[in-house]
Amino acid sequence: MISKNKVISKDGTSIAYDKIGNGPALILVDGALCYRASGPNAPLSAQLAQNFTVFTYDRRGRGESDEMKPYSIEQEVNDIAALINEAGG
Numbered sequence: 486m487i488s489k490n491k492v493i494s495k496d497g498t499s500i501a502y503d504k505i506g507n508g509p510a511l512i513l514v515d516g517a518l519c520y521r522a523s524g525p526n527a528p529l530s531a532q533l534a535q536n537f538t539v540f541t542y543d544r545r546g547r548g549e550s551d552e553m554k555p556y557s558i559e560q561e562v563n564d565i566a567a568l569i570n571e572a573g574g
């Protein structure tokens with residue numbers, strides 16, 4: 486599945502995401518070796534979608550998100566901030 490949902494992080498990195506459900510926004514963060522198509526968050530998001538608008542995303546350098554180096558915690562936080570903004574703040 487090719488995602489058409491993308492946000493642009495502070496450093497210009499394109500971050501791919503999916504959104505499902507209705508209700509307050511909830512952003513799920515996968516582990517270091519996972520991405521949307523391979524990890525536990527897809528089944529979890531389906532269950533949570535009954536009560537939340539659930540965002541799952543590919544962390545930078547994984548899945549459909551761009552790879553922009555250097556990797557850092559600050560950049561990961563900026564990626565999540567872009568998703569928070571997309572979710573309405």
